[in-house]
Every structure is written in C-alpha cells, then in structure tokens.
Amino acid sequence: xxxxxxxxxxxxxxxxxxxxxxxxxxxxxxxxxxxxxxxxxxxxxxxxxxxxxxxxxxxxxxxxxxxxxxxxxxxxxxxxxxxxxxxxxxxxxxxxxxxxxxxxxxxxxxxxxxxxxxxxxxxxxxxxxxxxxxxxxxxxxxxxxxxxxx
Amino acid sequence: xxxxxxxxxxxxxxxxxxxxxxxxxxxxxxxxxxxxxxxxxxxxxxxxxxxxxxxxxxxxxxxxxxxxxxxxxxxxxxxxxxxxxxxxxxxxxxxxxxxxxxxxxxxxxxxxxxxxxxxxxxxxxxxxxxxxxxxxxxx
Numbered sequence: 001x002x003x004x005x006x007x008x009x010x011x012x013x014x015x016x017x018x019x020x021x022x023x024x025x026x027x028x029x030x031x032x033x034x035x036x037x038x039x040x041x042x043x044x045x046x047x048x049x050x051x052x053x054x055x056x057x058x059x060x061x062x063x064x065x066x067x068x069x070x071x072x073x074x075x076x077x078x079x080x081x082x083x084x085x086x087x088x089x090x091x092x093x094x095x096x097x098x099x100x101x102x103x104x105x106x107x108x109x110x111x112x113x114x115x116x117x118x119x120x121x122x123x124x125x126x127x128x129x130x131x132x133x134x135x136x137x138x139x140x141x142x143x144x145x146x147x148x149x150x
Numbered sequence: 151x152x153x154x155x156x157x158x159x160x161x162x163x164x165x166x167x168x169x170x171x172x173x174x175x176x177x178x179x180x181x182x183x184x185x186x187x188x189x190x191x192x193x194x195x196x197x198x199x200x201x202x203x204x205x206x207x208x209x210x211x212x213x214x215x216x217x218x219x220x221x222x223x224x225x226x227x228x229x230x231x232x233x234x235x236x237x238x239x240x241x242x243x244x245x246x247x248x249x250x251x252x253x254x255x256x257x258x259x260x261x262x263x264x265x266x267x268x269x270x271x272x273x274x275x276x277x278x279x280x281x282x283x284x285x286x287x288x289x
Contacts, residue, residue: 038283040191041218042275048182048220049153049231049247061185065195097154097273126152137274143151144250 025129027081027136032071040064043074053141054080054125081139084127088117092148096128096137112137114146153231153247155272156257158264161281163213163240167264171244174263176232179221188217189238213240218277228252235277241284243277 028046030039044064051058056076059069095109112128119125126146128137160167186205187198196215197208209215218235231247244264248256253271261269268284270276278284 035191037189037191037279041277041279044191044218044220045275045277048233049151053151061183061200063185063187064191065187065189065193065198138152141151 025134025136026078027139028074028078030074032067032074035067040070043070043077046077047073050138050140051077054139056080081127081136084117084125084139085115085129088115088125088127090114091116093131094128094146094148110137114148116142116146151230152250154250154253155233155276156246156248156253156260157270157272157276158244158260159268159270159278159284160242160244160264161267161284163236163242165210167267168210168234168236168242168244170263171234175244175246175260176221176223178225179223179232182220182222182231186217188215190216190218209236214238216279229256233277235279237279239280241278241281245277 028043030043032040035043047056047058047062050056051073054077056073059073062068062070062073064070091114093111094114096112097109111131113131113134115127115129117125117127124142125140126142127139129135130137158171181202183202185198185200186202187195188205188209189196197205199205199208202219205217206219209217216236216238219233221232221234223230223232227249229246229248229252233243233245233247235243235245237243244260246256246260257269257271270288276287278287
C-alpha cells in the first residue's frame with residue numbers, strides 16, 4: 001500500500017527518518033492480532049479524527065473485525081506522526097486537558113511537549129507528547145493557537 | 151484539528167434516544183464508513199453489510215447487537231464529527247466531536263436533550279463498551 005504520508009513530506013526533499021528522531025516511541029503500538037476492543041476502538045477513533053488531515057491513506061473499506069491491513073495502516077499513521085516530530089520543531093510545552101470530566105469527575109491536565117511542523121502548503125501540523133513519559137496524546141492539523149511555555 | 155468529545159452515556163438501551171439523537175443532532179452528517187461488521191472489533195462477525203441502513207436497523211432491532219457508527223459533516227466546522235456506539239449490554243454512547251471553543255455550547259444542548267443521562271467531556275478517547283467499563287474508566 002502506497003505510503004502517501006511519506007510521499008507528501010518527501011516532496012520537499014526531506015528524508016524519512018522514522019525512528020531516528022527525538023520521538024521514536026510509536027503513537028500506537030498495538031498487537032493487532034491480539035488487540036482488545038478498546039485498543040482497536042482507540043485506533044479507529046484516531047483514524048477517524050486525524051488520518052485524512054495527516055494525509056494517511058486509509059484502505060477503504062476497513063474491515064476491523066477481520067483486521068485487514070490494520071497493522072500497515074497503523075504503521076502509516078505512526079509514520080505521519082513521527083514525520084511531524086522529526087521534521088518539525090519542538091517548540092516548548094503546553095498543558096493539555098487529559099481524560100474526562102463530568103458526572104462528578106474533574107478534568108485532569110498534563111504537561112505535553114509540542115512539536116510543530118510547517119508544510120510547504122502553508123499548513124501547520126502539531127503533535128503532543130506527554131512530557132513525563134513521551135506518551136503520544138494527539139496529532140493533526142494545527143487550526144488554533146497553542147499556549148507555549150518553556 | 152483538535153477536537154473534544156462530548157459523550158452522552160445512556161446506560162439502558164433506548165432505540166428512541168438513538169433515533170432522537172440522529173434526527174436532532176446529525177442532520178447533514180454522513181457515515182464515515184463503507185463497510186459494516188457487527189461486532190465491529192472482534193470475531194465472529196454476526197452480521198455484515200455494505201449498507202449503512204441495514205446495519206442501523208440491525209443494531210436497533212434488539213439488545214445485544216453492537217456497533218460503532220462514525221459520522222462526518224464537512225459543512226460544520228464547529229462540530230465536524232460524531233459517533234454513536236451501541237454496546238452489547240444495551241448501553242449507548244452518543245458523541246459529538248467539537249472544536250474546544252464551542253464545547254460549552256454543545257454540552258449545554260446535549261444535557262438539555264438528555265437530562266437523565268451522564269454527560270462526559272473527553273479530551274482523549276472515551277467510548278466505554280459497557281456500563282461496567284463506564285464506571286471503571288471514570289474512577
């Protein structure tokens with residue numbers, strides 16, 4: 001399956017340095033064959049929200065129960081996130097809400113490292129990694145200002 | 151784009167609430183998928199189809215049939231995505247994914263429409279697969 005996201009960034013002569021950058025921890029590291037419903041649900045959720053804006057090619061139709069091509073699509077998603085973090089700039093830290101609020105639960109927040117990558121199209125892409133353990137939080141097209149602290 | 155999920159968790163199966171949510175909050179939204187399997191993430195698949203309506207009618211027909219529907223609306227920049235998850239135990243997640251600046255507005259609308267159900271604002275992934283899962287994830 002063509003890795004569209006790599007080609008998108010490669011247009012600018014950038015090298016694919018997957019795994020060689022500051023954030024080599026994969027956004028998703030799921031054993032697809034033995035994945036739980038919640039793990040696949042989380043992956044589906046991320047695909048639905050961010051895959052198209054990250055130019056990750058999604059092999060439609062996706063047959064989740066049969067797990068057709070899921071591992072390679074997950075790899076493509078991870079590669080797109082990694083490209084933001086290796087070709088972009090770590091601009092500082094921000095607090096991001098994390099978890100849930102409601103029904104008596106207060107929202108938590110966590111400190112996140114912020115990576116910003118500007119594509120030649122002018123679009124900017126962000127990635128958040130939890131500062132404490134480099135855990136992936138979110139990535140996508142940057143459409144609002146991010147409060148950065150250092 | 152950074153989106154927040156506003157999740158209405160309906161603890162007991164209600165076909166009426168699902169239809170109400172779709173009719174009143176998802177006008178203009180289209181299904182994100184082209185193939186539907188129930189259950190969605192595990193085997194054996196009990197029902198599969200390429201037709202959204204077939205799966206929609208299948209899961210609403212009786213309790214114990216699960217599926218997660220995702221919807222898109224490219225014409226709504228404040229709430230471009232939504233989801234409906236029907237779980238095996240009959241519990242339901244009704245989800246609007248919104249721009250954070252508009253979360254209060256959408257939260258208010260959903261709470262008014264579903265005053266007796268839990269309303270959760272999630273900044274990560276929160277679509278519990280059962281009542282037990284819901285309680286466990288909030289603790």
